[in-house]
Amino acid sequence: MIVAHPEIDNSTTQQFFKEGLAGFDNYEWHEIKQEFEVASERLLLIKADRIVFQFPLYWYSAPAILKQWLDEVFSVNQLDLSGKELGLVVSTGSPSKDFQAGGTEKYAMSEVLRPYEMLANRMGMKYLTPVVIHQFAYLKETDKQQLLVRYQQYVTNEQFASFNGQVNWFVKGLNERVADNPEVAKLLSVLEENEEQRHDLSWNVEQFKQDED
Amino acid sequence: MIVAHPEIDNSTTQQFFKEGLAGFDNYEWHEIKQEFEVASERLLLIKADRIVFQFPLYWYSAPAILKQWLDEVFSVNQLDLSGKELGLVVSTGSPSKDFQAGGTEKYAMSEVLRPYEMLANRMGMKYLTPVVIHQFAYLKETDKQQLLVRYQQYVTNEQFASFNGQVNWFVKGLNERVADNPEVAKLLSVLEENEEQRHDLSWNVEQFKQDED
Numbered sequence: 570m571i572v573a574h575p576e577i578d579n580s581t582t583q584q585f586f587k588e589g590l591a592g593f594d595n596y597e598w599h600e601i602k603q604e605f606e607v608a609s610e611r612l613l614l615i616k617a618d619r620i621v622f623q624f625p626l627y628w629y630s631a632p633a634i635l636k637q638w639l640d641e642v643f644s645v646n647q648l649d650l651s652g653k654e655l656g657l658v659v660s661t662g663s664p665s666k667d668f669q670a671g672g673t674e675k676y677a678m679s680e681v682l683r684p685y686e687m688l689a690n691r692m693g694m695k696y697l698t699p700v701v702i703h704q705f706a707y708l709k710e711t712d713k714q715q716l717l718v719r720y721q722q723y724v725t726n727e728q729f730a731s732f733n734g735q736v737n738w739f740v741k742g743l744n745e746r747v748a749d750n751p752e753v754a755k756l757l758s759v760l761e762e763n764e765e766q767r768h769d770l771s772w773n774v775e776q777f778k779q780d781e782d
Numbered sequence: 783m784i785v786a787h788p789e790i791d792n793s794t795t796q797q798f799f800k801e802g803l804a805g806f807d808n809y810e811w812h813e814i815k816q817e818f819e820v821a822s823e824r825l826l827l828i829k830a831d832r833i834v835f836q837f838p839l840y841w842y843s844a845p846a847i848l849k850q851w852l853d854e855v856f857s858v859n860q861l862d863l864s865g866k867e868l869g870l871v872v873s874t875g876s877p878s879k880d881f882q883a884g885g886t887e888k889y890a891m892s893e894v895l896r897p898y899e900m901l902a903n904r905m906g907m908k909y910l911t912p913v914v915i916h917q918f919a920y921l922k923e924t925d926k927q928q929l930l931v932r933y934q935q936y937v938t939n940e941q942f943a944s945f946n947g948q949v950n951w952f953v954k955g956l957n958e959r960v961a962d963n964p965e966v967a968k969l970l971s972v973l974e975e976n977e978e979q980r981h982d983l984s985w986n987v988e989q990f991k992q993d994e995d
Binding site: 611627628629630633636637639640643676681683684685686687691766771 | 815845847850853856901
């Protein structure tokens with residue numbers, strides 16, 4: 570997690586995410602500072618499988634502090650990140666409806682974030698669908714919880730994009746963390762049962778399809 | 783001209799443009815520094831009719847020094863630039879053929895520069911078609927001269943986008959600067975004669991069209 574925020578300690582969004590990762594151990598939280606050593610920053614990147622830039626959107630791109638870091642640390646010839654994943658966690662104060670043709674901002678967030686997609690492309694990295702948070706302060710509590718789970722998976726789940734990968738992540742997490750709680754054990758067995766049924770259904774649908782052919 | 787380059791004195795491109803504006807007086811050349819006063823930067827912007835960001839493309843956007851300046855100086859509530867024009871002069875080491883579907887960079891330069899277009903939109907400014915310079919070092923001398931004239935017009939000519947505006951700019955420039963030279967006087971009279979003929983032709987074409995209706 571390459572986290573870039575000029576006032577990170579005062580940011581509710583950033584603190585929400587930071588606290589949301591407590592209990593996971595397969596990630597590193599790295600806040601960008603004004604001063605840094607290029608060599609050690611590069612070592613950190615080389616160790617990672619997935620690199621995620623997390624920042625608030627200022628004038629349709631990352632704060633200057635991340636650009637400074639990118640300009641110095643990233644390099645086509647001196648840094649090999651090919652095959653790794655590049656993700657983005659971007660927060661903005663504008664509502665999502667603004668980012669479309671006919672909306673106030675006119676263009677989709679995919680277009681706003683094009684430079685990062687092109688960066689990934691140039692470095693031979695796989696660009697992950699960004700997590701974009703619109704108007705965090707106005708989110709309802711349940712929406713915040715859903716966002717948090719999505720965020721946790723984006724950071725810690727290798728297979729976060731598929732339904733199957735998400736279920737496995739839940740089952741693994743529940744098993745590891747709280748399986749001696751009878752309430753949780755019940756939830757866990759329901760999840761596993763559902764997943765088995767889903768498999769059966771998928772298999773049956775597949776059979777029907779083959780019969781039709 | 784808001785010029786942002788971390789090593790401006792060593793940049794052949796930037797020095798080429800800077801020298802190319804000698805003799806014009808309706809522009810201001812302003813190099814962005816690490817340290818600046820927000821209030822005085824804003825005053826400078828308020829005085830201008832056309833604001834042009836000039837920078838080399840680093841990782842598909844401006845160098846960090848311009849982003850820092852933008853993050854602090856630009857403001858929706860504290861700075862009114864509505865009705866002014868926003869232009870870009872962007873240099874890149876990659877060839878223009880890379881910036882298209884199927885090209886190495888995959889996306890057009892219009893998409894790369896979307897954040898600046900959106901900035902203009904948000905500030906109520908008119909976004910001008912950017913001047914993009916690909917691989918300046920490899921340009922032939924005649925191409926450099928053509929680029930220079932295009933650049934001079936982009937900076938100093940209110941009507942740079944229309945053919946008529948361009949001719950007027952040439953005539954005015956020649957009149958002001960070198961009209962006592964007989965060679966130039968001849969060139970000038972040819973230009974003015976051509977422009978008159980063009981007007982006549984346009985008028986005739988218009989008449990034909992009306993007859994057809």
